[in-house]
Amino acid sequence: MAFVKQYRHPSPTIFLIGLFAFLMVFTSGAFAAAELTVIIDPGHGGTNVTGTHLLKSNSSPNNATSPSGLREKDLTLELSREIQRVFESERASNHAPKIRCILTKTNDWNPDFAERAKVAADSLNPGALVSIHFNTFRHGTALGTVAMIHSRFFNPNHKADLRFADGLTAVTSAAVRNFLPRSSAMDSINDHHIHDGTGAYLFYQMQRYPQLDKVPKCFLEIEFIDRKDVQGKLLDQRLVTFPVIAKAIADYISCYLQENPHGSSVLSQPQDESADEKFLEEHKKAESPFGNSAFIDWFLGAFRRPNLPD
Ligand SMILES: [Zn+2]
Numbered sequence: 001m002a003f004v005k006q007y008r009h010p011s012p013t014i015f016l017i018g019l020f021a022f023l024m025v026f027t028s029g030a031f032a033a034a035e036l037t038v039i040i041d042p043g044h045g046g047t048n049v050t051g052t053h054l055l056k057s058n059s060s061p062n063n064a065t066s067p068s069g070l071r072e073k074d075l076t077l078e079l080s081r082e083i084q085r086v087f088e089s090e091r092a093s094n095h096a097p098k099i100r101c102i103l104t105k106t107n108d109w110n111p112d113f114a115e116r117a118k119v120a121a122d123s124l125n126p127g128a129l130v131s132i133h134f135n136t137f138r139h140g141t142a143l144g145t146v147a148m149i150h151s152r153f154f155n156p157n158h159k160a161d162l163r164f165a166d167g168l169t170a171v172t173s174a175a176v177r178n179f180l181p182r183s184s185a186m187d188s189i190n191d192h193h194i195h196d197g198t199g200a201y202l203f204y205q206m207q208r209y210p211q212l213d214k215v216p217k218c219f220l221e222i223e224f225i226d227r228k229d230v231q232g233k234l235l236d237q238r239l240v241t242f243p244v245i246a247k248a249i250a251d252y253i254s255c256y257l258q259e260n261p262h263g264s265s266v267l268s269q270p271q272d273e274s275a276d277e278k279f280l281e282e283h284k285k286a287e288s289p290f291g292n293s294a295f296i297d298w299f300l301g302a303f304r305r306p307n308l309p310d
Pocket of ligand 1: 043063064134
C-alpha cells in the first residue's frame with residue numbers, strides 16, 4: 001500500500017528536476033536548430049534611393065532595364081518569389097533538412113541595406129543569403145551569370161563564400177543555358193572596387209551581426225538583360241524560364257546546407273574542407289563543358305570579367 005502511494009505521488013524534487021531538464025533541452029535550440037532559414041534578397045525596388053552613403057546603407061531603386069523596358073527591380077522580386085515557392089514545396093514534401101525561406105522584401109519597395117541585413121540577422125538559424133540581381137554591360141556586349149562575394153580583406157569567411165558562390169553560379173548558368181545556350185558561368189568577383197573600397201553595403205551591414213559571420217552569402221547576377229536575345233528567350237518566356245532557374249538555385253542551396261551544416265552559425269561544427277572540395281569538384285565537373293581544368297578556368301576567366309554588379 002505504501003509502495004502504491006509513493007508511485008502515485010512522485011517526489012516534488014524529482015518532478016522539478018525532470019521539468020528543468022525538459023525545459024533545458026527545449027530552450028537550448030535543439031529543436032529550433034532542426035530548421036535553417038535561407039534569406040533571399042530581391043535587389044532594388046520602389047521609386048526612391050533609400051539609406052545613405054554616410055551610413056553605408058544606400059540602395060538604389062533600379063539599375064538595369066531590358067530593351068522592352070522590363071525593370072531589374074521587378075524581375076528580382078519575381079524570381080525571388082519563385083525561389084521561395086520551390087523551398088516551400090520541398091519543405092512540404094518532408095525532405096531533410098528542413099529549410100525555411102524568407103525574402104528581405106515581399107513587395108515593390110526598397111529597404112535600405114541596413115534593413116535588409118537586419119531581416120537576415122533576425123531570422124531563426126540563418127543558413128545562407130543570396131541577393132538576386134540582373135546585369136547590364138555596355139549596350140548588350142556581355143552574356144553570362146556572375147556572383148559577387150565580400151572581399152577577402154574584410155571577410156574571414158571568404159574561402160567558404162567563394163566555394164558557395166562558384167557552385168551557385170555554375171548551377172544557375174546551367175539552368176540559363178537551357179534557354180540561352182551561349183551564356184556562360186563567369187568567375188565570381190570580389191567587391192573591393194565598390195564604394196571606394198568599402199565593398200557592397202549589404203555585406204558591410206551584415207558584418208554588424210556575429211550570427212551572420214559564417215553564413216555563406218553572395219550577390220547573384222542572373223544574366224545581362226540589355227540584349228534582344230535575353231529579352232526574347234529568357235525574359236519574355238519567364239513563366240517557363242524563371243521556375244527552372246529558381247529550382248536550380250533552391251536545390252543548390254539545399255544541397256550545400258546539407259553538405260555544409262557548419263555554414264550556419266547555429267549549427268557550427270569543425271569545418272571539413274575535404275567535403276567542401278568534393279562538393280565543388282562534383283558541381284564543376286557536372287557544369288563545365290571543358291571538364292575541371294584549372295588552366296582552362298584561368299584562361300576563360302581572363303576574358304570573363306566584363307562587369308561589376310552594383
Ligand atoms: Zn542590381
